Amino acid sequence: MSEQQPPKIEFPCPNYPIKVIGVNSTDFRDYVIETVLKYAPDLDVASVTVQDSNKGTFQSVRFCITATGAEQLEQMHQDLKSSGRVKMVM
Template sequence: MSDTEVKAPKIEFPNVDYPVKVISDTGVGNKDKIIDIVKKHAKVNDERVDERQSTNGKYTTIQLHIVATDQDQLYNINSELRATGFVHMVL
């Protein structure tokens, strides 16, 4: 590996304060659906759920903090959220 290549940061599990940011279409009930999906896979800190709309109101960003247990859990959360059709990105 050269000096200019950057390694992806390694996630240490369990991680009790892992941030998940979800960018979705703005829509009635989408926030609740996103939270329900994430709660199926992980414990969510309900006090640290933040919602912001884009300037034009077309998109909503929801940030949650979860207890991340392993890479498979994160993959499953990402897959199920992306399958909704209204989620565009999970970070």
């Protein structure tokens, strides 16, 4: 039996979904959008959705971008995580 390989992403990849989770605060959504726009200037800010966790401790920000390459995604992930505000990027 052969080992299954993860699917390869073909770039550019329109409508690439991303979910960013962090501690709930009044400006978390704005912080995420500001950071993402550095790497994906085509982000449709109107389509960004925000959801609080059941207890309100965390907040998730969801959006889609046009992913142009692995380097773009890695740099955006590192920038978001380096802030200390972001717990997870999926």
